[in-house]
Amino acid sequence: MKANLRQRWRNSTRLLAAGFLLMAGQLAFSQTPEKTELRYQGWASKVLYPELAEDLGYLAPIRLKWVGNTTSGPQDIQAAVTGDVDYGGAFNGSIVKLAAAHAPIKAVLSYVGADKDTNGGLFVLQGSPIKTARDLVGHKVGVNTPGAYEQYLVTAWLEKSGVSKDDIQKITFVAAPPVNLAQLLKQKQLDAIFLEDIIKDKLLAEGGATLLTTDYQLLGSFGYASYIFTDRFIQQNPNTVRRFVEGTARAIEWAQKTPRAEVVARLEKIVQARNRNEDKTIVRYWKSAGVGGKGGVLSSSDFSTYVDWYVSNGVLKPGQVKADDIYTNQFNPFSQALGSRQSGS
Template identity: 25%
Template sequence: MVTPSTRRTFVKNLALLGAVGAAGSWLAGCDKEEPAKNAGAPGVIKQAGDKPVAFKYPDNPAFDLVYLADSLGYFEGTQARPQYIGKIAAPQIIPLVGTGEIDFGTRMVPLVISAIASGLDLKVIAAGGKTLQEAPHMKYFVRADSGITQPKDWEGKTVGFNSFGACAEFVSKKYLRAQGVNVDKINWVVVPDNQAEQTLVTGNVDIAIIHPPASGGAEHNPALRKLWSDYDLDGGLGGMAPYSGHGRFIRDNPQATSDFVAAIAKAGNWVNANPDDARKVIAERLGMKLDLVERYAYVEDLIITEPPIQYYIDILQNEGKLQPGKVQVKDVYTNQYNPFAKGAV
């Protein structure tokens, strides 16, 4: 049985190997310049004195920077400490952040916008994941013997996706409408990512939209065929998966919030520099076969930019889910707790 302490040792060893390799290449090339912060596992910022603040966080089977930062030791010497409170269903994460039942959580931008519009107290504080062609945020699958090949074929079909109100629904509907598809003729049903592959294989849905790491199994399943990824639909604009914080917690604990953002930003940079090592960590954490764990990519330093947020504000307004002018971009996010942002708002 793998214990938390052995897992943490395993991850730290991976980080150390990455850092040693990066340091070797740096020493060979320069004398006085600092190495690039993305070259390997960043060092831990040490702070002394004040008592650490425990933040409530879900312990979900996911590729998550909080788990990586914790295993890499990036919370050590800071005022932030994770307090895992068990598994939380994906659709509940943002509502629970908004009410303070949990202090931080990661889910897609439209859920945060809708929560803010409904009066909940939360804010995006770190950019989180991004979509690359080689590392998409989500993938679309059908059965290999399916005749579904183009958007119009979706009409009359059942689509399984992880929740309403997030990227899988809105990125898909925006694209399908642009292709002349009547999305009201599609049956949309919620299927958790870790059940989507089997649900599709057994014919309970015709199309499955699956996020990593669960999409790796579908990618390698000969009974299934990939249609496309979200990168193919919008070039990655809708793929930012940010971290949000409860308003009262971040106002009451600004240093702990800054330490939280710094720790996960370092973890994100480490993943970008060491994608295969990161896959090993997640495979070990989730008990998955390594070749089924897909690569993740993160916004550098987790600095938030406005276009991905405006993208979803526009979609929500066009879908009739958000009154025009109800929520502005500046209402949704802040970079003030990110020590790497250097004056960004």
């Protein structure tokens, strides 16, 4: 009888183990990315966090397919909407405007921001008569995209400095690729330029320009750009989106915790290997992760700031779009640790 009991116990143990293996296999299968290649646009002379995540092995088995560079966040997210790429990234205000136009999109991760070490700034040439916000009236300011983040920041500085809306209208914002703005300033084709993060720091190191203000001085530490997917892409490829967000969030955390010299060496290696005919020295000016929150977790304020700004300027109508409907943290593993809302809606 004892032998029968032992045999039945062994059989039940084997069945239980087999059941666990089957459940584990089903779980792994259910989390397998539906799409293992993601098309995207890069930025000249920059390593984006998904690119870093891929190099670190955090996206596997997903591979990124570079289809070219963009100089405009609005163009990048519009390309995601039209299906020319699988995801795009832009200034949160641009995402707000696209959502207000009823584009079926959802922001899933913050990837650009300002902190005390990494921030964007407004420059003039050394010796320029432009020394205050009011001095900008009637002049040309170079930005990467009119109506996007850099214009928002300059406008916020002007408003905070007491410049009237009528006078702000007298300032001309001129679009140019970020890597070309410094040259246009030196050639005096522009009176002032706004540069972000490492491109700003490269100009500072080269000299010849005066920094008037930075986004960190004006607003503190915050995130201001996010990656988006279309609702359709998320519905059809939820595991792919989850792997992308998890991997990119881990890359952000890696950059936040890893010694600067090691991060810079990694970025240089990536730029050297991709052979895109770009300035390979700019990544040496990398100082910090420059993302507002841990692991790129989003918050309602990341979007409500710009909703309010557009409403106050008559670009949007009150209630036209709600900040909480624009983003989700459901794919970000760091959101649970921070007690973040899974989504705005």
